[in-house]
């Protein structure tokens with residue numbers, strides 16, 4: 238496993254309030270990591286920093302073998318580098334088919350002619366089918382995304398991220414609102430993806446985190462409070478305090 242992302246000594250202040258406080262965080266490739274922490278711990282702000290939406294006041298964010306700084310890149314450049322983010326609410330194109338949703342998400346140079354003639358090459362076709370099989374929607378390629386269940390929409394959005402060939406996937410509360418069967422499917426999908434990607438899952442649901450069977454980072458007041466297996470961090474008195482002491 239090599240280091241893919243290294244956040245070091247990062248701080249962010251909003252109107253005098255220090256939301257991220259000297260945060261350091263490293264993730265390798267491949268790896269699955271769960272990030273947990275009470276409300277306001279800084280989980281969303283952490284993802285905003287990695288994707289370039291929020292710029293830290295101090296610290297470094299390095300990426301890849303060459304340790305390129307993400308802080309000098311735009312949000313679009315960071316996405317291009319291979320960082321994909323999935324927000325909690327699915328944002329698929331409801332009127333378009335599953336197939337079309339995946340096709341528009343494919344990473345490739347799109348000149349004006351490609352857009353006009355809308356050609357799908359054999360390689361694109363194969364990639365769409367491969368992704369649809371991976372996310373469990375191979376039998377739904379012709380269906381409008383709007384008729385999919387909540388869970389299926391979430392998987393489609395993960396598929397749309399995969400179409401961009403990311404190295405790192407940031408996934409915000411993937412299990413929220415899912416049925417038990419959908420949660421199991423999601424766990425299996427994320428675990429498979431983590432064999433060849435870095436996957437960071439921000440999640441409040443401890444049962445879901447347990448099923449991911451991965452290293453857990455606990456954030457509190459914008460810094461890492463504890464790190465290790467879920468059992469390890471949950472046995473830490475400081476972690477118990479921040480969860481139960483409020």
Ligand SMILES: Nc1ncnc2c1ncn2[C@@H]1O[C@H](COP(=O)(O)OP(=O)(O)OP(=O)(O)O)[C@@H](O)[C@H]1O
Pocket residue numbers: 251252254256274275276277278279280281282283
């Ligand atoms: N743009 C902003 N302006 C002012 N304060 C902000 C801003 N963004 C975040 N904060 C504050 O920074 C702190 C960290 O917020 P953040 O959303 O990162 O926490 P979180 O761990 O994702 O919380 P939750 O689990 O509730 O989503 C909070 O106290 C929040 O109110």
